[in-house]
Amino acid sequence: MTQPRTLLDKLWDAHEIFRRDDGASLLWVDRHLVHEGSHHAFAKIGQKQIRVKEPNLTFGVLDHYVPTNRVGIQIDPSIPRMMQTLRDNAAMHGFKLFDTTHQNQGIVHVIGPELGLTLPGLLVNCGDSHTSTHGAFGALAFGIGATEVAHVLATQTIWQRKPLAMRIKVEGTLGPSVTAKDIALNWISLLGADGARGHAIEYAGSTIEALSMEGRMTLCNLSIEGGARFGMIAPDQTTFDYVKNRRYAPQGQKLEVAMEDWLDLKSDPDAYFDREITLRAEDIAPIVTWGTSPEQAVPVTATIPVLENLEAPKAEAAKAALEYMGLEAGRPLIGTPVDQIFIGSCTNGRIEDLRAAAEVLQGRRAVIPGLISPGSLKIKAMAESEGLDKVFKGAGLEWAGAGCSMCVGMNGDLVAAGKRCASSTNRNFRGRQGKGARTHLMSPAMVAAAAVTGTICDVRDLLSGKTN
């Protein structure tokens, strides 16, 4: 009898061309997604006078540096240059580019799935750590550095040592306004920002099965914030329904063959995991970060930890983080004044996220400024057809173009030094949203609630009076 295999085993075996004696595997790459930040890698293959090996499996998009067409934002001269470099590389090597004028432009991890480029069973690489997002489809998807990007461009393969298998099971029903973002921040706060280092996470359990594809993408996206390069979820009917009829997805006979292959993409019942954790959905509340690492997070109703209650290294880190954040240990998070909000990013810039934010903002005014950047132009159009843009603008918030925007600030959408931003993004690192910026990560609905009250607050209090 064959050994029971995990989803990771199955995906790995299917892509392994060769395993060296030292244990490193050479893996075939089914999709290689590139963006402006890939310029170092193109320069590397340029030096070697190598051409892109598989232009038909390589797709480019402008996202990291793309201005979101806001009024009065200074565009650094390096931005058009970065965008042009990718255009030149796409033209020279002959791969498809989703330029700013293309109706499908958007954040790489948003448009990959939208276009059906991301499919169950594929190996997806991109020079961006949030490539783990695509694992939501039961794909082997992981972020790589520039040297590795150059290697994929040149060979369509990647050397990789197989990570350990870890399963996070979540069982039960999430409470009102508790989202995939909260599931992620919850486990990261429990296990630490390096809690899953060296592991590939498979998320499973009834709570995960009940998540939409958008929610699953948010969860897998944040795997890297807990140290895992890979996050994945076995594909099911929800996945298949999402994938069908997408631009680059298989159709007809090819789809039927694909479906047969995809049905096997799940861990066998007795498969061995190196690490396994089970969480209860009922125990998870809306989570907010208070520090400068995603692990520094607590339920919104909790207080910022008292330093004496933390182990020595964590207490030191907390002290430094609180100093940077301008917060006090032991104080409640609720009521903390916020200067501005941001909704968007590959973590929470999808249509479901915008709907959740609009539900809170409907008929209300934001008392602080804020920016909403949809994850793609397709999502932008969808949101506008649903009238969500009117809700946002009616609340006094800015509705901008699609891109990475204020999550990383490369395009000039920055948070000023000392300003506090409630943000639906993925990193509360020092200086991430701008030099000296203070970021609080939370779900889009929680960000919307902060916009309405001008403080960190519990979105459940704002929605309890509404019909649901």
Next chain:
Amino acid sequence: MGGWRHIKGITAYLPKANVDTDQLIPARFMSAPRSEGYGDYLLYDQRRDAYGQLDPSFPLNIDKIPSVLIAHRNFGSGSSREAAVYALVDAGFQAVIAPSFGDIFSSNAVNNGLLPLRLEEEDHAALVLCHKAQPDLPTAIDLDTCRLRLGSFECLFTLDETWRLKLINGWDDIDMTQQYLSRIDMYRERNYHVTPWVWPKG
């Protein structure tokens, strides 16, 4: 890129956990071509005061150029930006020692000749103590024996064998992979026929 077997270098100590790659190099510097050198961007915002002057109290702002950095857990976490490694390498570092590293950072480091040296918490703590007692002592690292020494402190460390050989030989993966081209082509051919759905619709 040349490889190396031994180093004995000035040591700097960064007493902070979770030094992510956004801290190592703020995003605004990443559009520069590598040929311009990334060393000045290393920990740019933290090394400087409000006026943009190097803060003499910051651990890296010492007179001598250090080549070994002792850091704390989860060093290089976050963004996959290889520019974080370029900044360290261009500033003169050949090794970073920490109890844990971001996975992508570690791969990027090895691809640029920078050793991500992982030590058990106990050894790490002892090393930090030793460095604090005599900050001017160099750290010696030997890749042949995987041995580290600083003053009276000495320990063995574990290192992935592939990484060890890459660091010693300065190997480039693209060149190394050329020998497997026929296997890659065979895989591609089989993949094309067995799983036709994998190939994107034109």
